[in-house]
Amino acid sequence: DAGVIQSPRHEVTEMGQEVTLRCKLISGHNSLFWYRQTMMRGLELLIYFNNNVPIDDSGMPEDRFSAKMPNASFSTLKIQPSEPRDSAVYFCASSPIPQNTEAFFGQGTRLTVV
Amino acid sequence: EDQVTQSPEALRLQEGESSSLNCSYTVSGLRGLFWYRQDPGKGPEFLFTLYSAGEEKEKERLKATLTKKESFLHITAPKPEDSATYLCAVRILGFQKLVFGTGTRLLVSP
Numbered sequence: 264d265a266g267v268i269q270s271p272r273h274e275v276t277e278m279g280q281e282v283t284l285r286c287k288l289i290s291g292h293n294s295l296f297w298y299r300q301t302m303m304r305g306l307e308l309l310i311y312f313n314n315n316v317p318i319d320d321s322g323m324p325e326d327r328f329s330a331k332m333p334n335a336s337f338s339t340l341k342i343q344p345s346e347p348r349d350s351a352v353y354f355c356a357s358s359p360i361p362q363n364t365e366a367f368f369g370q371g372t373r374l375t376v377v
Numbered sequence: 378e379d380q381v382t383q384s385p386e387a388l389r390l391q392e393g394e395s396s397s398l399n400c401s402y403t404v405s406g407l408r409g410l411f412w413y414r415q416d417p418g419k420g421p422e423f424l425f426t427l428y429s430a431g432e433e434k435e436k437e438r439l440k441a442t443l444t445k446k447e448s449f450l451h452i453t454a455p456k457p458e459d460s461a462t463y464l465c466a467v468r469i470l471g472f473q474k475l476v477f478g479t480g481t482r483l484l485v486s487p
Contacts, residue, residue, distance in 0.1 A: 267420075294473055305479035306421075306464065319474060354420050358473075365411055366475055368420030 267357050267369035275375045281343040284372045286355035288336050295338050296356045296366055297330055306354070312338065313360055345376045379404045381467055383478035390485050393454045398463055398481045401447040406470025410448050412441050413464040415480070421464055455485045 268287040276282050288295055296311040310320040315332040323330070327346070332338045342349055352373050356366040380403045390396055402410065409428050413421035425434040427443040434441045438459065440451045450463055462482045466475040 296474060298477075306466075306477040308474050308476070311474050313473060319472070356420075360473060365423045365426055367423065368413075370418075370420050 267355060267367055269353075269355055269369035269372050271372060272370065273373045273375075275377065276345055278346055278376055279344045280376075281341065282345045282349075282374060282376075284340040284353050284355075284374070286338045286340070286369060288338070288355075288357040289367055290336070292357035292359050292367075293335065294358045294360045294366070295332060296358075297338070297340050298354045298356065298368075300352045300354060300371070309340070342374075345374075347376045350374055350376050379467070379469055379476055381465060381476055381478040383463075383465055383481050385481060386479070387482040388484070390452075390455055390483070392456055392485055392487050395451070395453045395455070397452070398450040398483070399447060400450070400465035400478055402465075402467050403446075404467055404469050404476075407467060408470050408472075409468040410443055411466045411468070411475060412448070412450055413466065415462045415464055424463075452483070455483075457485050457487050459483065460485045 270285045293314050297309040298306045300306045309322045310330045311318055312332050330340045352371045354368050354371045356368040358364055358366040382401050384399045409426050411426050412424040415421045425441040430445045432443050438453050442449050462480045464480045466477040
């Protein structure tokens with residue numbers, strides 16, 4: 264298995280533009296987590312899904328952020344409009360449920376909003 | 378409020394100099410404590426899971442232990458390739474998500 268795959272690896276965009284980050288889960292996993300990592304705040308959970316259903320989106324900072332799982336193996340995180348303070352590394356991770364196992368992370372997308 | 382605190386923030390060791398990293402937690406109900414390693418420009422890589430006080434896990438030069446309030450990651454005779462950020466996370470009773478500490482940046486000099 265290739266692991267969790269994220270794209271793009273790097274994204275530079277101008278303030279006000281729409282940004283879409285993509286994630287492909289590990290085959291057989293049915294929990295999906297989106298995290299944001301910054302130097303100041305570390306890894307913060309934004310949202311997570313079980314079986315394509317959003318379970319907890321309390322970490323989504325604003326309405327500018329939205330996440331979807333159109334199918335069991337794929338997810339998107341969209342920021343519209345983007346702002347410079349959104350600059351961070353965004354990770355997605357997947358795990359099987361209901362087992363109490365570890366989550367496996369992708370390589371991340373480094374987002375820079377100028 | 379559920380909290381995970383890691384110390385120290387940064388640690389510099391000489392090759393072969395053993396030490397320990399600390400992860401203390403205050404949670405309403407622990408369903409697992411996880412250690413990850415993160416290299417620059419990469420995603421966190423899973424190392425260990427501990428579920429109950431007294432449990433220990435080992436992998437090469439690393440050993441993780443767990444008490445009711447904290448976990449330690451012991452590094453024995455570290456090598457430069459052990460340099461990374463080490464993250465701990467907890468899974469809380471009733472929740473699927475992992476709550477992370479801010480990590481310890483370890484640098485091992487030859």
